[in-house]
Structure formats: structure tokens, C-alpha cells
Amino acid sequence: MTTNAHDWFTAAVEALAEPQGQRVWSIIVSFLGDMAQDDGAGISSAALTRVITPLGIKPEAIRVALHRLRKDGWTDSKRRGRGSVHFLTPHGRVQSAQVTPRIYDPTACTTAEWHMLIAAPPSGLELLDALSEGAPDGVIRVNRHTGLAPGPAPAPMSDLLIANARIEHVPTWLQEELFPAPLRQSCASLDAALAPHGTPPALDPLRRACLRTLLVHRWRRIVLRHPRLPVQFHPTDWTGESCRTKVFELLEQLPQPSLSELETAEPLPMTLDIPPPPDAAH
């Protein structure tokens, strides 16, 4: 590892570390989803610690987060040799697989074919609620009574008015409801953090794992918080597509390391000096 590469890596991690504090359990989920989503894939405590302590996370925070993830049924652990190995449960794998296509989709949404569902109280609203709570690419709520979903209309549902729709004009109020101000700010902040780094130098597997985890974690928290919608739905200050381009340019230059490379890697000779978050609840 050249000094230049190490400096580049350190600068990138410092720029990308979250300003509002890091949710350790969420970083672990991002790591497992990115590098250990397959059945049978797992990582030792030691290797996990090597990957995420360079992001400014303390080993005891990792233990607390793993305890929480086990309690919530996302991960499980088993003894191996002198340590433990951690892996996604079947439930955790399903959750992770469900959002993977959205997180790793390098293309902007260009859906032109939609359908609209309009309910009346009370049974139609319950049905619309159920449809909205389904898959991440399910029904997008326009208002309490109205849902919008990609693709052609489904079979008749007795309580709903159903129409195939081509969206001709999206008003500002809807753009801002679908992409709320705090999300727009988070996205602009990631977009700005990604801007100055340019082409990364060749990095070793552990540094690639650190940076991929941080990048996937930041991007995941943006991309899963809004529906997949084409540009006519975007507020004028939405930087999501610029951000997407930068995220995938960088990810492509950080090839995914294998788990065995992480198990055998030397710990990085550094700990970032990232101040603790103001609210370190988790």
C-alpha cells in the first residue's frame, strides 16, 4: 500500500463518515448485505472489527449492535475456534434480498406506464394501506385515498377505482411530499461528500471492504427512503441521480473482496478520529 493510496483512503472515509452519527447495526447490515448475503456466508468478530473500526466505531459498539441484531432476528452467531462467526438469518437474508435490487440499481427510473388506485373508506383504504406497505416497488401513496404503482393495472379489486395512467404533470407539493426536505438534505450532503475524490488508487481488500461498507450504508439510507420515480417527480433540488452516478462509479472501482481475504487481512494501521455523535443512542 503506497502512502498516497492510504491518504486517499483516509480522506475518503473521513469525508463519507456520517455527520449525524453512525448507526452501527445499520452499518453491519449494509456490510452483510453487500458481502455476506448468501446462505452459509459469515464473518468472524475479528474480521468484522477490522472492517468497521476504521470507520470510527468502537469494538464494544459492535458487540452491542450484534446483540440487538440477534434479538431482532436479523443475524445469528455461532462459535468457531476461539471466536464467533456472524451471519444473516433466513429472515435477514429475505429482508436484505428484498432491498438489494433497489440499492444496487445503477439506472434512473424511466417508468412511463403507471396505474392509479383510488379507494373510498373504509375497506378500500385498508386495502390501499396493505398494498402500500408491501414491496418497496409497490404502491406509492399520492394521498390518503390515492396510490400510484408502476406497470399496467392489476386485475379488478372490488373496492378500488383502477386506471392505467400516464403522468403528465407533477405538482411541487407532491414532489416535496415524496422527497421530504430532510431526505433532500441528506442526499445533497452525500453528493457533496462524493464529489472531490476522483479515481481511487489501487486499494487492498480490507480498505475496499471499509469503503464499500460506508458507501453502501450511506446510499442505502437515501435510496430506501423514497419511491423509485422518474425525473418528473423529482424536486428541482433533488441530487439523487447525480449521487447515484457517483456511488456506482466509485463502487465499480472498489471490487468486492472475498470474505476469506477479510479473515486473513492485517488490521489497518490507523483509527479515524471521528468525534462521537451528539446522540449516540445506537
Added chain:
Amino acid sequence: MTTNAHDWFTAAVEALAEPQGQRVWSIIVSFLGDMAQDDGAGISSAALTRVITPLGIKPEAIRVALHRLRKDGWTDSKRRGRGSVHFLTPHGRVQSAQVTPRIYDPTACTTAEWHMLIAAPPSGLELLDALSEGAPDGVIRVNRHTGLAPGPAPAPMSDLLIANARIEHVPTWLQEELFPAPLRQSCASLDAALAPHGTPPALDPLRRACLRTLLVHRWRRIVLRHPRLPVQFHPTDWTGESCRTKVFELLEQLPQPSLSELETAEPLPMTLDIPPPPDAAH
């Protein structure tokens, strides 16, 4: 006039006279819209009385109704010889012309191309309200936030989500909101009243005017109380299209008399014995 023709006429008028009482001003508007909509067209008190007293209306009720129509700016009157002649004002002609295409349209609606307008409070709702209160073939309200209108989407309106829409399924709740139960009952009652009369015999101009006025009046009160919508929006018990067919079959067999034929006609040798309505307010 044969006895047979007179009996047929009497039976038809009795069957078609409104069970819930007749709004005399509305019958006069129906008559003027049908036979005296042109600028310069008018009818004397004597001829108007000859046309509508056979429907069971008293001459003093005609005087009261004409007073109300003048006060509301719908009609005006001027002296001619020993009597008065009554005619639509320019305002009345505009109102009448606006609903004429809907009343006299012999074809069912088969519109396949719609657009949908969705508002958010408060300015969008005000715009949607304004659009809904416009022409009778304007925006049909699906709910407080949503309007549906025939034809392709208009130019963008800043406060509205606008989509071109093909309606795939109309739920029962919407069918019943758009065609409320009292309207369905009125329509079924007209449909039943029209059923048994068959081909009319040759009738003189005054009897044709009587029957046309009654028919147009009954049909007008049904057709203007619901939006023009294709069959998928109709409740299963909606008899509007059956009714439409019968109304236009009968109208076609009752050629429109000229106003001068009505001015010179002999009064009919009959007065129907229709009981006064329970609520004869107007």
C-alpha cells in the same frame, strides 16, 4: 283527431306525469328550451296555457312560475295585443344552450380517453372545485381530492397532479356515488312509464307539444343529474340507457310543432285529473 289517438295521448300523459309533483317553472323552461330557444322566439300566455294545462297545471300556477322565472332572469315578457308573449332572456338562452347537447344526445357515452386531476389542500382544492363547477361535461368528482374529465390531459396546472388515464375498474361505491339511489329510482320510474306505449298514432301539433314538453322535462331532470359516463361507471340497476332509447324513439315520432301552430291551436277538450302533489311549494 281519432278517439283512439286521443285515448293514447291521455294514457301517455297520465303515465308520464310526475308522481312527486311538477315544478311548473321547470316545465316552462323545458318547453322554451325545446321549442323557443332561438333569439326572437316566444309564446303567448294563451298558447303556453294551452300546451301545459293538459299536464294538470293550473293557469295561476303558470302565472306564479313566470313571475319567478322573470325574477331569476331566465325569461322576460312583453305585451302583444291583449296578452303577453314570453321568451328566454339572453342569460336564459345561454343556460338552455349549454345543456341542450346533453339533453338531446341520443347516444350512450363511450369515452375511453380520460384524464385525472389530483389536488392537495388548499389552493389545488379550490382549483379543482372551480373546474368541477364549470360546464356539465367538465370535471367529474371522484372524491374531494380527485377529478376525472374526458379527453386528453390539459396543459400543466401548477397545483394538480395530472395523468392521462384509461379506466380499468370502477368500484361499486363510486358507481353509487355518481348515480345516487334517488336518481336511479327516478330513472327506473320514467323507464317503466315509457315502456308500454308503443308507436304513437298521428297527433296534432298541440298534443305533440304537450307530450314533448312532458317527455323533455322528465328526461332533462334525469340526464342533467349525473355525469356523462360509459357503461363501466353505471350501477347494475341503472336504467338510463334503456330510458334514453325509449325517450328518443318517442321524441322522433312526435315532430316538433311550430310556435305559430301552437298560437292558432284550439284548446284540448280535456283536463287531466292529476292529484295535486303532497308538497306543492313550486
